Amino acid sequence: MRVDIALRGERLSRSFGQGAMQTIALDDVSLSIEAGELALLMGPSGSGKSTLLAVLSGLLRPDSGRVVSLGNDLWTLNETEREQFRLQYCGFIFQGYNLFSALTARQQIEMVVRWGEGASPREARRRADEVLSLLGMSRRAHLRPVELSGGEKQRVAIGRALVKNPRLVFADEPTSALDWSHGEQVIELLRAAAHDRGATVLIVSHDSRTIPFADHVYHLEDGRLQHQDESSVAVLNHQGQLLPYPTSR
Amino acid sequence: MSYSLATLWYERQRYLPGVLAVAFSALLIALQCGLLLGLFSITSIPIDNNSAEVWMGAPGVLSVDLGRPIRESYTARMAANPEIERCESYVQGFAYWTKRDGATELCLVIGSRLSDDSLGAINRLTPTLRDRLSEPGTIVIDRSDQERMGVRYLGDTAEVSGLRVRVVGFTDGLKSLAGPYVFCSIATARPLLRLSQDQVTYVLGKCKNPKDAAVVAKRLKRDYRNISAFTAEDFSYHSRKHWLLKTKAGIALGYAAALGLLVGAVVTSQTLYAATAASLREFAVLRALGIPRWRMALLVINQAFWVGIIGVSLAVPAVYGLAALADRLTVQILLPWWLQAAAAGVTLVMALGSGLLALRSLREVEPATLLR
Structure with missing residues (x-):
């Protein structure tokens, strides 16, 4: 069977600082993520997983290596082309909700469609309402962040990422600020985006409870991708596949 | 929103x-x-509050209150314009006002004709006030300046340029800037300003058609070098601008x-x-x-x-x-x-x-x- 690779990182390295202060965040990392799968990038704090997400998503230039995203060599594009690429294909969910405090849930999502695609206010509202309905937020559309719970705010942030129907979704610790019942809902939504909408979802997380939802788990330590046959225990995912889960070095 | x-x-x-x-x-x-x-x-009050449409004065006059004497016979120059319906003399100038206690104050003396159709008389001078001003040595001041000039009551006296004057009435709302206004007849004003009988400060004109004022002013300026001439509107603007910029x-x-x-x-x-x-x-x-x-x-x-x-x-x-x-x-x-x-x-x-x-x-x- 032909495997459709949506996102490929080849020998990616990235360091911060200089001389004695230099920290290596990524050290010769290569990985491939298939289209329509939910991949989990795990590892302890400072392991370089957020840096890898930034490099793979076109937000941070690697020192070396290349990223091929939907067939585009991402870091050979100029900034405007990369911006255009992100606009067309990428959705992002960051730690914290980063919602405009003055705008309602609906406006946060509408804004992306209106400003990103130049959609009319009517069209933007229709699309925002569609996504909010999908996220079970229709009745909360008129509320501002201060009136929403943490889980609801994260759902709005997900709506903002998904309203463009992106082919790539990048999420950085999307469940870290939520209790597990809300975290589970969030992961379910992202899994649905991958399996139902065919988006490629890459999630950075250190929450082991997210593993059963993943199609693929990558483990990063000290900027290096760990081989999956290293000391690990197996976890059964929702499709009944066994996924390796490294417990420690 | x-x-x-x-x-x-x-x-x-x-x-x-x-x-x-x-x-x-x-x-x-x-x-x-x-x-x-x-x-x-305030500087253009004398222009903005009477019915003159053309003002003719000494050459290079900077502001209405800075007029210098010209010959009264120049009136004929303005009268010669076919657009002019009538013209008349107007005297104005600064003089020292001496209060009862001997303190002095600079004042602006304005002498005009006092008839009902006067071009120079300030429009707040009622027929009664104009009538009273026909008596030589009488003056009218604005109520806002009464205290400043040391005038205690109607009929009170003071001295202007060493000559005794008597206050026979008050106007309202004619605030002054450089010095209080002293309104009187031309006959009263001349000695106060030490002008001779054939001297005036301005010649004022009224046109048959007010729209012709600019034509008359322009012609007077063109024909005579030793005078300046303005429409009332121009002179008012000119006077304000002078004080604004200078x-x-x-x-x-x-x-x-x-x-x-x-x-x-x-x-x-x-x-x-x-x-x-x-x-x-x-x-x-x-x-x-x-x-x-x-x-x-x-x-x-x-x-x-x-x-x-x-x-x-x-x-x-x-x-x-x-x-x-x-x-x-x-x-x-x-x-x-x-x-x-x-x-x-x-x-x-x-x-x-x-x-x-x-x-x-x-x-x-x-x-x-x-x-x-």
Whole structure:
């Protein structure tokens, strides 16, 4: 069977600082993520997983290596082309909700469609309402962040990422600020985006409870991708596949 | 509602300093300039309050109160113009007013014909007052100057240029700038101003058709080098402009208005900068999603525009309120529509400029920082 690779990182390295202060965040990392799968990038704090997400998503230039995203060599594009690429294909969910405090849930999502695609206010509202309905937020559309719970705010942030129907979704610790019942809902939504909408979802997380939802788990330590046959225990995912889960070095 | 207006309303506490700074700037500009106009409109009171349409005086006259003597026979020059219906003499000049206690005060003596159809008589001189002024040595002053001139009651006496005068009436609302106005007949005025019988300060004219005043003034200027001639409107403007530009008062008030504008610009710009900086993470998410930077810049400029509009709207009633208050304190503030429009326009441009300055905060929007 032909495997459709949506996102490929080849020998990616990235360091911060200089001389004695230099920290290596990524050290010769290569990985491939298939289209329509939910991949989990795990590892302890400072392991370089957020840096890898930034490099793979076109937000941070690697020192070396290349990223091929939907067939585009991402870091050979100029900034405007990369911006255009992100606009067309990428959705992002960051730690914290980063919602405009003055705008309602609906406006946060509408804004992306209106400003990103130049959609009319009517069209933007229709699309925002569609996504909010999908996220079970229709009745909360008129509320501002201060009136929403943490889980609801994260759902709005997900709506903002998904309203463009992106082919790539990048999420950085999307469940870290939520209790597990809300975290589970969030992961379910992202899994649905991958399996139902065919988006490629890459999630950075250190929450082991997210593993059963993943199609693929990558483990990063000290900027290096760990081989999956290293000391690990197996976890059964929702499709009944066994996924390796490294417990420690 | 637009995103910028929604933000402005929801975070009104945050934007309030900017709105108030704009309002303050607009208020200061309008009031300072209105005060200036009011102040210098006083200089043209003798022109603006009588029925003369053409003024002829000494060459190079800078302002109505700075007229120098010309020969009365020059009246024939104006009368020779076919457009002129009639013309008459007018004397005016500064003289020393001596109070009962011996203190002196510079005053502006204005002597005009006193008949009902007089061109030079100030229109607030009622027929009764004009009638009383026909008696030699009698004068009328404005009630606002009564105390300054040491006049205690109607019929009180004082000295002008060493000659005794008697106050036979008061006008209202003719405030003076350089010196109090002293209204009288031409016959009374001449000795007070030490003018000879064949000297006048101005020759005033009235045209058959008021629209011809400019033609007459232009012809007089062209035909005679040793006089100057203006339409009443021009002379009024000329007199105000002279005082506006030649005195330090104009510069000082203008400077204060400019300072107000600068303070407004700094406060507004800092308010918008801080408000934008507080949303850097949200803007960074939009940048990550590929939303171009100019969209966010437009939002900030839009906010600056609304801060300007709201600030100016707040300033309008405040300007009228303070102008009314000033009026009760006998300080005249003139607020013609063009001044209000200019003050609003300048302040709006200032607010938009502040928005442009605040855009520097957007340079710090970097989506990769959300992933550290």
